[in-house]
Amino acid sequence: MASAALRRRAFGGLHGVGSSLFHSEPYGCGSSFSLLSLLRRGLFRHLSTTTSSGTEAASVVLPATTSEPVVSVDWLHGSLREPDLKVLDASWYLPNEQRNPLQEYQVAHIPGALFFDIDGISDKNSNLPHMLPSEEAFAAAVSALGICNKDGVVVYDGKGIFSAARVWWMFRAFGHDKVWVLDGGLPRWRAVGYDVESSASGDAILKASAASEAIEKVYQGRPVGLATFQAKLQLHLVWTLEQVQKNIHEQTYQHIDARSKSRFDGVAPEPRKGIRAGHVPGSRCIPFGQVLDSSQVLLPRSELQKKFEDEGISLDRPIVASCGTGVTACVLALGLHRLGKADVPVYDGSWTEWASKPDTPVTTS
Template sequence: MSETSRFTVSSAWLEERLDQPGLSIVDASWYLPAQKRDAKAEYDAAHIPGAVFFDQDEVVDPHADLPHTLPDAPTFQKHASAMGISETDTIVVYDGPGLFSAPRVWWMFRVMGAKDVRVLDGGLDGWKAEGRPLTDVPTKVAPCVFNARLNGARIADLDAVRELVADGSAQIADARPAGRFSGAEPEPRAGMRSGHMPGARNVPASALSRDGRLLPPAELRALLERSGLDLERPVVTSCGSGVTAAVVTLALETVGHTDNRLYDGSWTEWGGRDDTPVVTGPES
């Protein structure tokens, strides 16, 4: 494993184990339109040998109105099984830059019952920079069944977030950039209100890594505490659409904080409604 977290692995660690039975490698790359990168096209052109592609726009609740909504257990089981992944595998998830969309899929597999899920430090960009093996050959998927068991205790829905905003029973860690959090910059989705939930703390996902690698635990702890989080109390992570909130979840778990949930609807749900309180400016 890497030196930063028990939930991450280094590129050297992974390369040594590429042919290891029981290892599943998952390309979880996903990009915002402004990033001008096509995750599936990049996967088809060059991926880590043995990796399968996890489409974060497809492995969702097909009936939800919001993007990236976590599917139910049978739906996730269908997709994961089709990828040839078992819940008993060692699952290594990566994305392009390192710590952007991979933690979301790390979180999804764990919520669905997988016990040994890691994130590749440095991502595919780091893997390429180090000259490690790549292929454009489609990965052959062996028949498999992923026995999914949804752990609903790790998920916060709208009603739960309304309650904790009202009574302060848990802290909210918002992973969006500071400008969107404060309302100084517009949301990328048209018609969405800017700002943040009352009492939320801003923990930009981009601040939790360096060169695509998760910060060491001591640095993570200091950064989380500087953000105003009390690591002895419950935390709910949030972001734009539930993707980068998982970067904060990964950081929390790395420093030993396990009393956390991810708000799956995130700001797309909260900021897209007209009956939820929104504040602007610095943290309140």
Template sequence: MSHFVSTDWLNAHLNDPDVTIVDGTWHLPNAGRNAAAEFEAGHIPGAVQFDIDRIADTSAGLPHMLPDAATFALLAGALGLSAEKTIVVYDEYGLFSAPRVWWTLRVMGAADVKILEGGGPKWRTKNRPLETGPANPTLATFKAHRNDDAIASFDTVLSAIRSGGQILDARPAPRFAGAAPEPRPGLRAGHMPDARNLPFSDLIADGRLKAPQDLQAIIRNAGIDPSEPVITSCGSGVTAAVLALALDTIGASRVMLYDGSWAEWGARDDAPVETD
């Protein structure tokens, strides 16, 4: 079963009451861009904006950590989201932050979450309709049930390192190696001991994931056995979801995402760090 829908499919379902459209665009803190302003300047008709920094545990001291189920239910319901409806997520990069929203919705119990292949850029190149201004959602009920088995904590990752578990890091190779600085100040450079690096962009072509057989080869070439448990990580838990999406696509069933990722690991003096 594909995790994606086409722009043709979504265009045909714009007025379908059982389909909710979500703009999950998020920008790195050093990008100098404003996702909310961009949404109001033009978005897919009927879409709501899912702000991962707001629909989060804002008391955690870390960026966009998952909230508890009750908080998520309240905020998702205010956006008009229902766990029983088909939810189509997109972002304005093509495929960057939408998988984080896909993962979040699934962890919280949404039954049918899809990603728009090509995202906003492909929608625009096809001259599909856009609307401006803020979203105007109808209040809904989202019955949230948080699946903590899909979420790795600092202690989970530390235990995996000590036991020889598999950790897959989605950051660009220079950041993984410790040769390039992190976009967030105050973090150490490098990676977790024995972690493997697979930059998330290596899995993407034309705004969607590469073919499953290619994903399988790329993931195995990175030193990961998808039949064994895998923890995905990145800078702050966003592009780690691209790895989780790819692993899910090829049938890996024991995948956890390290929600704190390097924003937590690189800030802790008690976290072991390696550089290449």
């Protein structure tokens, strides 16, 4: 059972707000998801994954019953015209990188892709960065992007596999399992020679703006119109500070931290001011880059398994992931999903929340 704090944050402090804001259309866009119909149209045919050596591994068949969380650029290229497939550019960068993801999206993105603003589609009642929004707010934003419950969603970013994993986890946290990360992201798409669009369509920019506006309206208690997407928070995928505190003593879950080893050890300063250095007592460090190869493609199963086992992580026991602000923890969750662990929770507030509290224990190495 979720804590009262999580329930308050999950619904964004919106008391009595929800059905009064918009009319819901179950499963969106007037029809329910049909695997048979998608197979007939060829949308969820065979998806191939790419190994670290660049060769094609055995194909897998979607949809969400598979443990495979990524799709190849070759498959996506052949599926762009499918009507029930939505592609999202979820690029996001650390403040010190001084990169503007929306501007980069307008310069070059996968044809037909929409822009998903991680900072914008977030909890407006929290002072922590890009926390999960309420169910109502997520549903309103995703509906504004033109996404329905019946749609398959492929997410990518400008680094390879980085912030796309966060949006993959967000959709799953709100009950949408028909979501995958593009293996290798935009860099791999361009490396194999596939075309990009050099200017965003007016419709795409309008949808991105509409999604941001919808979030604001929900948190202001204003109506947002018809919702084509229904969100249902999966509480078991989202951890709170209280759950992490409890786990320090009980050690029921193995806690893995996706930050760099220097930050984990407390020898490197945190990028955000006022945040103590170190890690949660009892947690282990697995920097997110260790589950990717040199081209930012997710490692194959055998190599992934060795990475976790080498760090003393048992795949037979429960695992919870965290990082700096809840972004790269989702990369570890992505890798564990490939290994068959589909329900790895993420501590949403992560180190930024933990280390900003004066009474939370911190360990350094």
